[in-house]
Amino acid sequence: MPHPNLKGNRALAILDNALAGKYGVPGMCCYNIEAAEAAKKAKVPVTVHMDHAQSPEIIRYAADLGGFDSIMVDMSHYEKEENLAKTRELVAYCNERGIATEAEPGRIEGGEDGVADTADLTGLLTTPEESHEFVATGIDWLAPAFGNVHGSYGPRGVQLEYDRLESINQAVGDKVRLVLHGADPFTTEIFQKCISHGVSKININKVMNNEYLRVQAEKAGKVPLTTLHEEATNAMQAAIERCMDMLGSTGKAA
Numbered sequence: 001m002p003h004p005n006l007k008g009n010r011a012l013a014i015l016d017n018a019l020a021g022k023y024g025v026p027g028m029c030c031y032n033i034e035a036a037e038a039a040k041k042a043k044v045p046v047t048v049h050m051d052h053a054q055s056p057e058i059i060r061y062a063a064d065l066g067g068f069d070s071i072m073v074d075m076s077h078y079e080k081e082e083n084l085a086k087t088r089e090l091v092a093y094c095n096e097r098g099i100a101t102e103a104e105p106g107r108i109e110g111g112e113d114g115v116a117d118t119a120d121l122t123g124l125l126t127t128p129e130e131s132h133e134f135v136a137t138g139i140d141w142l143a144p145a146f147g148n149v150h151g152s153y154g155p156r157g158v159q160l161e162y163d164r165l166e167s168i169n170q171a172v173g174d175k176v177r178l179v180l181h182g183a184d185p186f187t188t189e190i191f192q193k194c195i196s197h198g199v200s201k202i203n204i205n206k207v208m209n210n211e212y213l214r215v216q217a218e219k220a221g222k223v224p225l226t227t228l229h230e231e232a233t234n235a236m237q238a239a240i241e242r243c244m245d246m247l248g249s250t251g252k253a254a
Helices: 010-021 033-041 056-065 080-096 128-135 162-172 188-196 206-219 225-247
Strands: 025-028 049-053 070-073 100-103 177-180 199-204
Touching (some): 010 025, 010 177, 049 056, 056 080, 070 080, 080 100, 080 128, 128 162, 162 177, 162 188, 188 199, 199 225
Parallel strands (some): 025 199, 049 070, 070 100, 177 199
């Protein structure tokens, strides 16, 4: 059961609705305060999530600061037992302040923008047994490793173990919502298959932000700065809308 202080947490409500409606919610990776301000003013359900928080001090500071509906307590750069212990402690700290939490059992190979360098750690595929251990820390969302990676995929392309994902879903899907990381190159078919195996939140980074960079590269120095910023922002918005269509969340605001 969720912590009593999480009653009314809008992030939990959004993902619970996604699971019930069999669609995915995009977690868009944003890097400026304007995104948080836009979320605060939104007239549809939007939540502010702190992704890949790898410092206990930063997590406590963010939880005390307020404004976050959820925080990813990412202690995956520690050995398993220390990962579990720190996750349990920080989950309790966040829950006391009404903040939902996410964790991943092992660091998935690769690198994401803004994440500390943990590429030397071996990527671990999550097992149902590990899922139970992490759910026992009190987390609300679990980001399993089932062949998905942070960053670029190798020459073999995407190699997902859907059977593993389903076994994790069967083990803990009634207790936590599942989260997909490393989804940037995925197709609608892959997204929908992951959703059918219990995934509710899908992190999106390059698909959105690369559109901004594309417009910048094409038009910088050719149009006024205000026009450049507006057109790049519109390109990002169009990419977000395409992602929502792929995940099936378009029109699901309630």
